[in-house]
Amino acid sequence: MGKVDQIYFDVHNWHARYLVIDTSAWGYGQKIWAPPCCIHQIDFDSSVVKLNLEQQKMLGSPAIDTLKPISRFQEARLVNYYGCKPYWEEANAHDALQCSSRTTSPAEVVEPEKRDRMTLHTNAVNIKVHLLSIKQAGGYTIEAVDGPIGRIRDFVFDDETWLIRYLTIDTREWWQSKSEVLLSTESVDSIDSAASTIFTTLSREAIQQRPVYLDDVPLRRMYETQFHKA
Structure with a gap:
């Protein structure tokens, strides 16, 4: 089709x-x-x-x-x-x-x-x-409580409930040692479409402590557990 x-x-x-x-x-x-x-x-x-x-x-x-x-x-x-x-x-x-x-x-x-x-x-x-x-929101800036930390590169959704669980954040402009991390949509405070910005309740340090996300590796419960403990 x-x-x-x-x-x-x-x-x-x-x-x-x-x-x-x-x-x-x-x-x-x-x-x-x-x-x-x-x-x-x-x-x-x-x-x-x-x-x-x-x-x-x-x-x-x-x-x-x-x-x-x-x-x-x-x-x-x-x-x-x-x-x-x-x-x-x-x-x-x-x-x-x-x-x-x-x-x-x-x-x-x-x-x-x-x-x-x-x-x-x-x-x-x-x-x-x-x-x-997702095309519109792709590239939106992610703003932590103490400053910007990256841009949206992709979205991870639950194929049973059709709920977007995570945002894939490209942090290379801010942290040379990081590539991509996940941000839970539960941590999003608001979306400003006029400013192309998504605000999170987390700090930059809290996001920096998240495990690196690899897009070619299946997202499993073990990773999610580690993610939520970070």
């Missing part, structure tokens, strides 16, 4: 909300948004994402321009089309990743969308960003 071009995540709780699939190499010439409820399995050995949908169903999905702001109204049309539970209505974020037969009329979310004025791809002072793509 295509290749995963982007992943959009919720800046409030770090849950991946959509895959953006680029179908141009397969001759379809469009980018398709798919929520995680459409994903059947990820085959990491083959680098293949298996969906529970047919191609024609996906090709008929509502189009969203990634270069323009996205509203709750557009999201409602999208999740309704796929028959997914709107994640913003879920009290439990994990349940938001499951398919549901219940649908919500886009009109039901217009007023909350107006009230919150939440849009994407904008740095306007009075407008909140509720979704970011």
Whole structure:
């Protein structure tokens, strides 16, 4: 069908909300948004994402321009089309990743969308960003309580809950002896999309004590245990 071009995540709780699939190499010439409820399995050995949908169903999905702001109204049309539970209505974020037969009329979310004025791809002072793509956030500066410590290079997510657990931080501009370390998203205090900066509650020293992260080595519980003890 295509290749995963982007992943959009919720800046409030770090849950991946959509895959953006680029179908141009397969001759379809469009980018398709798919929520995680459409994903059947990820085959990491083959680098293949298996969906529970047919191609024609996906090709008929509502189009969203990634270069323009996205509203709750557009999201409602999208999740309704796929028959997914709107994640913003879920009290439990994990349940938001499951398919549901219940649908919500886009009109039901217009007023909350107006009230919150939440849009994407904008740095306007009075407008909140509720979704970011990994491409957008890639390269953001990580600001510790006592100064900058690196830039985001990648993201590590849980393939069962679609929760981004860690940020991979490139620290070479700050520490010659370090390459990449992990920063838990639980340690993130806030995201400033206008300044392309993510603020953490940790100090530079605390982050410097983290074990070096090697991207080509599987992330196992033993490493996570060592990471959280640091």
